[in-house]
Amino acid sequence: MRIVVLTGGIGGARFLLGVRAHARAIGADVTAVVNVGDDVRMHGLQICPDLDSVMYTLGGAADPERGWGRVGETWVVKEELAKYGVEPSWFGLGDKDTATHLVRTTMLNAGYPLSAVTAALCERWQPGITVLPASDDRLETHVVVDVDGERKAIHFQEWWVRYRGELPTHRFVFRGAESAKPAAGVLDAIAAADVVLIAPSNPVVSIAPILAVPPLREAVANGPAPVVGVSPIIGGAPVRGMADRCLATLEVEVSAGAVGRMYGPRAEGGLLDGWLVDESDAGAEVPGVRTRAVPLWMRDEVATARMVEDALELGGVS
Amino acid sequence: MRIVVLTGGIGGARFLLGVRAHARAIGADVTAVVNVGDDVRMHGLQICPDLDSVMYTLGGAADPERGWGRVGETWVVKEELAKYGVEPSWFGLGDKDTATHLVRTTMLNAGYPLSAVTAALCERWQPGITVLPASDDRLETHVVVDVDGERKAIHFQEWWVRYRGELPTHRFVFRGAESAKPAAGVLDAIAAADVVLIAPSNPVVSIAPILAVPPLREAVANGPAPVVGVSPIIGGAPVRGMADRCLATLEVEVSAGAVGRMYGPRAEGGLLDGWLVDESDAGAEVPGVRTRAVPLWMRDEVATARMVEDALELGGVS
Numbered sequence: 001m002r003i004v005v006l007t008g009g010i011g012g013a014r015f016l017l018g019v020r021a022h023a024r025a026i027g028a029d030v031t032a033v034v035n036v037g038d039d040v041r042m043h044g045l046q047i048c049p050d051l052d053s054v055m056y057t058l059g060g061a062a063d064p065e066r067g068w069g070r071v072g073e074t075w076v077v078k079e080e081l082a083k084y085g086v087e088p089s090w091f092g093l094g095d096k097d098t099a100t101h102l103v104r105t106t107m108l109n110a111g112y113p114l115s116a117v118t119a120a121l122c123e124r125w126q127p128g129i130t131v132l133p134a135s136d137d138r139l140e141t142h143v144v145v146d147v148d149g150e151r152k153a154i155h156f157q158e159w160w161v162r163y164r165g166e167l168p169t170h171r172f173v174f175r176g177a178e179s180a181k182p183a184a185g186v187l188d189a190i191a192a193a194d195v196v197l198i199a200p201s202n203p204v205v206s207i208a209p210i211l212a213v214p215p216l217r218e219a220v221a222n223g224p225a226p227v228v229g230v231s232p233i234i235g236g237a238p239v240r241g242m243a244d245r246c247l248a249t250l251e252v253e254v255s256a257g258a259v260g261r262m263y264g265p266r267a268e269g270g271l272l273d274g275w276l277v278d279e280s281d282a283g284a285e286v287p288g289v290r291t292r293a294v295p296l297w298m299r300d301e302v303a304t305a306r307m308v309e310d311a312l313e314l315g316g317v318s
Numbered sequence: 319m320r321i322v323v324l325t326g327g328i329g330g331a332r333f334l335l336g337v338r339a340h341a342r343a344i345g346a347d348v349t350a351v352v353n354v355g356d357d358v359r360m361h362g363l364q365i366c367p368d369l370d371s372v373m374y375t376l377g378g379a380a381d382p383e384r385g386w387g388r389v390g391e392t393w394v395v396k397e398e399l400a401k402y403g404v405e406p407s408w409f410g411l412g413d414k415d416t417a418t419h420l421v422r423t424t425m426l427n428a429g430y431p432l433s434a435v436t437a438a439l440c441e442r443w444q445p446g447i448t449v450l451p452a453s454d455d456r457l458e459t460h461v462v463v464d465v466d467g468e469r470k471a472i473h474f475q476e477w478w479v480r481y482r483g484e485l486p487t488h489r490f491v492f493r494g495a496e497s498a499k500p501a502a503g504v505l506d507a508i509a510a511a512d513v514v515l516i517a518p519s520n521p522v523v524s525i526a527p528i529l530a531v532p533p534l535r536e537a538v539a540n541g542p543a544p545v546v547g548v549s550p551i552i553g554g555a556p557v558r559g560m561a562d563r564c565l566a567t568l569e570v571e572v573s574a575g576a577v578g579r580m581y582g583p584r585a586e587g588g589l590l591d592g593w594l595v596d597e598s599d600a601g602a603e604v605p606g607v608r609t610r611a612v613p614l615w616m617r618d619e620v621a622t623a624r625m626v627e628d629a630l631e632l633g634g635v636s
Contacts, residue, residue, distance in 0.1 A: 044362070044424040074394050080417030084442055086424075095413050099398030106362040106404075124402055 001028040001317065004189050004225070007199035008035025008050045008206025010067045011232060011240050011298070013057035015199040018304025020058065020128050022312075025305070030129035031189040033216070035201070036114070037141035037174055037209030040157045042091055043081060045101035046108055049157070050206070051118055051133060052100060059125030067240070070096040090162040115183040132189065134210040137180040141209050144170040156205060165245040172204060172249065177212035182219070190219040195317045197308070198229035198271070200239065200296065203259050204246035211271070221271050226315040228274035229263055230307060231256040234296055235280045257284035265289045274314035276307065290314060319346035319635065322507050324452075324538070325517035326353030326368045326524025328385045329550060329558050329616070331375035333517040336622025338376065338446050340630075343623070348447035349507040351534075353519070354432070355459035355492055355527030358475045360409055361399060363419035364426055367475070368524070369436055369451060370418060377443030385558070388414040408480040433501040450507065452528040455498040459527050462488040474523060483563040490522060490567065495530035500537070508537040513635045515626070516547035516589070518557065518614065521577050522564035529589070539589055544633040546592035547581055548625060549574040552614055553598045575602035583607045592632035594625065608632060 005019055023030045038049045056062040063071045073094035082089045107117040113136035122131055141156035146168040201207050211217040233256045238244050244254045252258050256277040264270020265288030272289045282293035292314045298304040312318040341348045356367045374380040381389045391412035400407045425435040431454035440449055459474035464486040519525050529535040551574045556562050562572045570576050574595040582588020583606025590607045600611035610632045616622040630636040
């Protein structure tokens with residue numbers, strides 16, 4: 001069996017631990033198509049937070065407390081940059097992380113596409129799945145906000161890390177998405193998939209930038225494989241992160257049902273065949289989509305693998 | 319009084335401590351024209367070892383034991399790069415140093431010349447003198463060697479750090495020097511100087527690359543200011559570093575007199591008006607050049623400042 005997962009963020013990386021565990025149990029192949037909208041160049045370094053979260057989490061090197069970045073991280077480079085007075089100073093640039101960014105940036109500057117760079121980095125991390133960026137092209141999530149009395153678009157990282165989303169926020173823009181092509185391997189993986197899973201990632205800033213690449217969305221929405229999403233909202237609140245703030249910007253209710261309806265049924269131009277929600281959201285209504293309520297807390301790898309098993313069942317491919 | 323110092327390497331940086339001390343005592347201005355032949359791009363970072371040695375040493379942040387790099391340095395980035403298996407792995411890339419390189423590289427990539435970047439970095443280090451790279455243009459010292467049975471040119475850093483100079487070595491090549499222009503401010507400083515000092519740096523790989531820039535050598539050799547050199551050789555051996563290996567490659571004897579003769583008297587197309595040697599080299603003969611023997615060990619800032627005072631006297635400008 002071939003499983004493709006659309007994913008981003010820390011929740012998405014943790015979901016992949018369960019996907020990998022269940023895939024090993026049933027002998028399935030997994031390809032993760034990872035959000036690149038968070039990617040940003042800072043201090044000359046190309047930083048790909050979501051790809052790194054996947055590599056570090058599946059490579060057993062993620063910081064379990066902080067969620068992002070490396071366990072045992074140190075911060076000498078960041079402190080020194082601050083002493084030089086160079087901006088941005090608000091970004092969490094760890095020393096171990098810096099090495100990852102240096103390797104990546106050097107390869108990108110030498111002309112390798114991000115997908116090839118990611119494959120090279122994964123030689124170290126051995127994630128046990130295929131990790132693909134959604135696109136090799138530049139695609140950045142920007143956020144239209146009011147800051148210091150002025151309306152402007154800032155990079156998603158600035159909105160998220162510097163301002164913790166606490167600015168009057170008008171909309172999210174996926175710069176470059178319209179002309180971006182899916183990265184090498186992405187369309188083939190989707191075409192060959194037995195099922196496509198949408199991870200319980202932030203639908204607005206982790207999943208939407210992936211689907212903003214027109215041929216990618218087209219391949220998922222009109223492909224042969226059933227599509228099953230896993231709700232990132234449990235009991236009216238995001239499991240982690242700031243999906244509530246993001247959904248509010250879109251004037252979408254913070255509920256499992258509303259997110260399912262936002263993705264929408266395939267029959268009506270949406271994405272979903274199935275929508276897995278938490279037991280506490282058993283009443284969620286997503287017309288035209290098979291829903292099922294199971295425990296959705298990713299307490300550990302075993303619990304997460306069970307969610308994946310449930311998602312495959314809901315997609316009719318278990 | 320205006321003093322210009324041609325300098326490179328760790329010995330040159332330490333000499334500048336004495337120049338600054340004496341200049342403060344007599345109310346003189348100092349401009350250091352620093353070797354850039356050691357500069358190298360590694361892991362996408364533009365590294366300028368000699369400029370950094372000057373900044374860190376005069377900024378009070380140099381490691382006193384190791385000689386190069388920052389005191390209290392850590393090595394997380396370097397260890398991580400090694401775990402990714404990327405080369406070169408033999409270069410001493412410290413975490414604090416990495417921040418300097420990131421700031422520099424970002425500014426260079428944004429189009430600022432190295433002289434402007436150096437001035438910006440010096441805002442942090444407050445060296446108390448003007449620090450100029452010899453050139454804003456690319457100029458790299460390469461070394462023609464036999465390695466693994468093959469004759470090839472390797473970067474100076476590879477020769478020096480990786481191989482410790484222990485390869486059959488044929489010659490040094492200053493790539494880019496012929497077409498390089500002196501950096502902004504260099505020719506003005508030399509034209510306005512009351513004296514030009516040649517630091518007791520390695521003459522072959524620290525001073526020669528500076529003088530390999532034709533208009534720069536021309537400005538020193540035919541300028542109005544007297545030129546006084548300080549011998550890097552004491553009692554037939556280099557004070558520090560590998561000047562002996564470098565001189566051997568040029569078939570120049572390792573002695574204070576031979577280095578003085580290599581620089582040569584101005585009257586015969588050379589550089590020197592005066593040549594300061596150590597007491598133990600009192601018999602050194604440099605025809606056409608005023609020589610003087612004084613204690614040349616840079617034991618501390620006071621002893622070094624006295625050497626500078628002696629050099630100015632020898633140049634007739636004290």
